[in-house]
Amino acid sequence: MSGAAGRVGLVLVSHSRVLAEATEALARQMTGEAVAIACAAGAGDGGTELGTDATAIAAAIERVCGPAGAVVLMDIGGAILSAETALELIDPAIAARTRLTGGPIVEGAVAAAVRAAAGGTLDQVAAEARQALVPKAEQLGEAERPAAAVAATDAAAAVAVAATDAAAAVAAVELAIADPGGLHARPAARLITRAVAFDAAITLENVTAARGPVPASSLIALASLGARRGDVLRLRATGRQAVEAVDALAALLQRDAPAAAPAAPPASCHAIPVAPGVALGPMVRLVRSMPEVPETTVDDPAAEAERLRRALVLAAQDLGSALRGTDILDAHQALLCDPALVDEAIARIERERCNAAWAFRQAIHAAAAIYRRLDDPYLRAREADVHDVGDAVMRALLGGAAAVLPDGPPAVVVAEDLTPSEAARLDTRRVLGVIDRRGGPTSHAAILLRSAGIPAVAGAAALVPDAGGARAGLDGATGEVWLDPDPETTIEIERRQAALRASRRPPGARDGRLRLACGREVELWANVAGPSDARAAREAGALGIGLLRTEMLFLDRVDEPGEDEQAELLAEIFAAFAGAPIVVRTLDAGGDKALPYLELDAETNPSLGVRGVRLSLARPALLEAQLRAILVAGRGHDIRVLVPMVSTAAEVSAVRAALERAHATLAATGAAHRWPVATGIMVEVPSAALMAERLARQADFFSIGTNDLTQHTLAAERGHPRLHALADPAHPAVLRLVRGVVEAGHAAKRPVSVCGEAAGDPGVAPLLVGLGITRLSMCASAFDAVEDALAGASFADLAAVAEEALAVDDAAAARAARAAARRPG
Numbered sequence: 148m149s150g151a152a153g154r155v156g157l158v159l160v161s162h163s164r165v166l167a168e169a170t171e172a173l174a175r176q177m178t179g180e181a182v183a184i185a186c187a188a189g190a191g192d193g194g195t196e197l198g199t200d201a202t203a204i205a206a207a208i209e210r211v212c213g214p215a216g217a218v219v220l221m222d223i224g225g226a227i228l229s230a231e232t233a234l235e236l237i238d239p240a241i242a243a244r245t246r247l248t249g250g251p252i253v254e255g256a257v258a259a260a261v262r263a264a265a266g267g268t269l270d271q272v273a274a275e276a277r278q279a280l281v282p283k284a285e286q287l288g289e290a291e292r293p294a295a296a297v298a299a300t301d302a303a304a305a306v307a308v309a310a311t312d313a314a315a316a317v318a319a320v321e322l323a324i325a326d327p328g329g330l331h332a333r334p335a336a337r338l339i340t341r342a343v344a345f346d347a348a349i350t351l352e353n354v355t356a357a358r359g360p361v362p363a364s365s366l367i368a369l370a371s372l373g374a375r376r377g378d379v380l381r382l383r384a385t386g387r388q389a390v391e392a393v394d395a396l397a398a399l400l401q402r403d404a405p406a407a408a409p410a411a412p413p414a415s416c417h418a419i420p421v422a423p424g425v426a427l428g429p430m431v432r433l434v435r436s437m438p439e440v441p442e443t444t445v446d447d448p449a450a451e452a453e454r455l456r457r458a459l460v461l462a463a464q465d466l467g468s469a470l471r472g473t474d475i476l477d478a479h480q481a482l483l484c485d486p487a488l489v490d491e492a493i494a495r496i497e498r499e500r501c502n503a504a505w506a507f508r509q510a511i512h513a514a515a516a517i518y519r520r521l522d523d524p525y526l527r528a529r530e531a532d533v534h535d536v537g538d539a540v541m542r543a544l545l546g547g548a549a550a551v552l553p554d555g556p557p558a559v560v561v562a563e564d565l566t567p568s569e570a571a572r573l574d575t576r577r578v579l580g581v582i583d584r585r586g587g588p589t590s591h592a593a594i595l596l597r598s599a600g601i602p603a604v605a606g607a608a609a610l611v612p613d614a615g616g617a618r619a620g621l622d623g624a625t626g627e628v629w630l631d632p633d634p635e636t637t638i639e640i641e642r643r644q645a646a647l648r649a650s651r652r653p654p655g656a657r658d659g660r661l662r663l664a665c666g667r668e669v670e671l672w673a674n675v676a677g678p679s680d681a682r683a684a685r686e687a688g689a690l691g692i693g694l695l696r697t698e699m700l701f702l703d704r705v706d707e708p709g710e711d712e713q714a715e716l717l718a719e720i721f722a723a724f725a726g727a728p729i730v731v732r733t734l735d736a737g738g739d740k741a742l743p744y745l746e747l748d749a750e751t752n753p754s755l756g757v758r759g760v761r762l763s764l765a766r767p768a769l770l771e772a773q774l775r776a777i778l779v780a781g782r783g784h785d786i787r788v789l790v791p792m793v794s795t796a797a798e799v800s801a802v803r804a805a806l807e808r809a810h811a812t813l814a815a816t817g818a819a820h821r822w823p824v825a826t827g828i829m830v831e832v833p834s835a836a837l838m839a840e841r842l843a844r845q846a847d848f849f850s851i852g853t854n855d856l857t858q859h860t861l862a863a864e865r866g867h868p869r870l871h872a873l874a875d876p877a878h879p880a881v882l883r884l885v886r887g888v889v890e891a892g893h894a895a896k897r898p899v900s901v902c903g904e905a906a907g908d909p910g911v912a913p914l915l916v917g918l919g920i921t922r923l924s925m926c927a928s929a930f931d932a933v934e935d936a937l938a939g940a941s942f943a944d945l946a947a948v949a950e951e952a953l954a955v956d957d958a959a960a961a962r963a964a965r966a967a968a969r970r971p972g
């Protein structure tokens with residue numbers, strides 16, 4: 148789905164087609180393709196005559212009106228009547244999401260497009276269009292109200308600033324505008340688009356002219372500052388990412404002021420960071436040549452069904468050769484025999500006599516739509532896998548080759564929703580980096596790019612046009628993208644590449660332990676989800692596997708994996724960490740991880756439902772089969788068993804009893820296996836954290852799952868797009884629970900580790916270490932960042948900052964305490 152689809156769309160209604168198209172071009176100068184804009188203008192053949200047409204307006208609204216709605220701007224007289232008639236012609240649900248606004252068509256379109264690109268709501272975008280003449284009137288002395296009143300048009304943002312001011316982290320900077328044009332529309336639009344990426348409320352004030360502050364989310368509000376060359380602007384942010392926001396936006400503003408800040412970083416646009424690393428080089432497109440699918444019927448459905456079956460075998464071979472050795476191949480192979488695809492396609496061939504390609508493509512579209520509607524972002528990202536499998540089958544049926552790179556020197560590859568097999572086929576000698584115009588960080592393609600060490604960003608459709616551009620640079624850690632960078636920018640990108648080369652630990656340089664300045668050791672363990680993950684983590688120097696998420700091995704399975712099959716897969720992972728400690732978590736299914744073969748009951752609130760250990764105990768046969776597989780595969784390895792989502796002591800004793808039974812069964816049949824095994828618990832439910840002292844009698848070790856612990860402590864669903872700031876593990880409430888678990892663990896001599904994302908977050912890991920955690924388990928790619936965050940600090944320093952963080956009001960302030968401790972002076 149394009150980024151534009153989630154934003155408010157615009158319809159430009161004009162008597163003149165030329166005027167509407169020129170207005171669209173002007174708006175697109177600010178926002179690129181980020182916003183869907185449609186022109187409904189002119190009358191007669193080709194719209195060359197002056198006039199408006201209600202049917203054309205209705206069609207335009209239907210084109211651009213997604214879930215976020217659409218705003219319609221009109222020029223004069225009859226345009227309004229036609230637009231009103233159009234609303235009567237369209238689906239009432241769409242009409243309800245459509246606003247006709249009296250704003251001026253040119254200024255209104257530009258202001259509304261910028262607001263929409265920055266994620267503004269329907270009402271905010273409509274208000275922006277309506278108010279679009281205010282800055283002009285003010286500049287010409289015709290305004291009826293003071294500039295500050297404009298700020299109030301964005302009431303929600305203004306209130307948010309006031310409400311968080313006392314508690315949240317605050318950062319501010321003052322800088323002079325050196326651009327001869329002042330803070331004019333383009334830099335202001337860039338600022339708004341960039342500001343929206345931060346979890347912070349951001350305002351700007353013209354100190355020189357005593358105007359503002361106004362929210363940095365409205366083009367009109369920014370224009371009302373009347374910021375001219377030489378004026379001093381105060382940029383201020385509050386919220387979790389206040390510091391980062393001020394740093395980035397100040398750099399952006401100063402880019403337009405080279406004289407004031409010669410060393411400022413170059414201009415860039417931000418996509419989604421996917422795989423760390425910096426790349427620079429010629430830009431090439433990954434070319435797909437998918438054959439056209441004929442929509443024809445066949446006379447002999449049985450023969451056509453057979454043709455499809457043969458194509459499935461060929462597709463399996465094709466994908467097998469591309470994905471061999473990756474954890475993703477199994478999922479693809481499972482899709483190729485998934486009844487929801489195969490039976491569905493064959494039914495279409497038999498019922499409707501569709502040809503095989505047409506039938507299979509329809510089945511693929513239906514399956515993709517199911518994934519697209521899922522709430523969980525990880526599962527939603529599996530849609531790309533479905534298309535990948537579909538493409539392979541189409542190639543087998545209709546001919547055509549997998550996407551190819553044109554010949555030439557190593558390059559930055561631009562892709563359109565890169566599929567896993569395309570990612571796996573990329574030749575690392577020829578690919579400097581990848582810019583995916585769509586995609587996201589949790590797709591299988593992203594996972595493959597990360598393990599191949601290819602720097603990558605995703606979701607860049609608005610930044611990288613369909614065609615054009617000769618060179619590109621990207622920073623996969625920050626998401627920055629530069630198109631045709633100028634010489635100054637090129638120097639900066641090359642500087643980053645050199646710094647990265649210099650800082651990268653050579654293979655074998657890490658032994659899984661880092662030493663603080665005082666000599667205290669902190670252990671780096673890895674979170675692992677499959678064999679190739681495990682191999683990469685071992686190479687990266689992880690001390691052990693701190694969390695093996697076994698449910699990830701079977702996420703895409705439609706049938707239950709057998710005990711032997713489980714043991715085989717686990718043995719492959721254990722082999723990668725031979726001689727090192729390995730913590731294997733029992734199935735943590737349910738909640739946001741619905742394994743299809745488990746056929747779970749629908750629950751009103753799955754995060755609080757039958758998940759983790761609750762589900763395992765409800766299905767004893769499933770649990771014991773898994774435990775036996777773990778014990779058999781664990782023979783000769785230092786494995787430990789970890790129980791997820793524990794909320795009571797009785798659950799731990801029940802799992803211990805199941806383990807005993809698994810051991811007894813294996814012993815009775817003479818099957819060699821690991822015994823005894825240490826059994827620990829995930830502390831990810833507040834009750835477990837609060838009862839850690841009692842649970843220590845049952846558990847051999849504690850592993851704190853900050854992801855769930857944060858969700859349950861703050862009653863903020865993890866991954867909820869609007870609760871991101873609240874669901875922050877740096878919140879003092881979570882830190883206090885961590886402290887309690889550490890104290891209970893130390894008193895009972897039970898090791899305590901953290902294996903939630905917080906362990907790999909350079910903004911939180913130092914706080915955890917300061918609270919007494921000495922074992923951090925994270926994705927191995929986070930090792931460098933965490934090492935850097937802890938470099939040079941002593942335990943006493945970190946403990947002091949952690950103490951401070953425990954005593955503040957919220958996560959933003961806790962992060963700010965840590966950030967302030969890092970800053971020199």
Ligand code: PEP
Binds near residue numbers: 735831853856903
């Ligand atoms: C956690 O909740 O922090 C955790 C590590 O478990 P998962 O993310 O797999 O739920």
Ligand code: MG
Binds near residue numbers: 831852854855
């Ligand atoms: Mg969890």
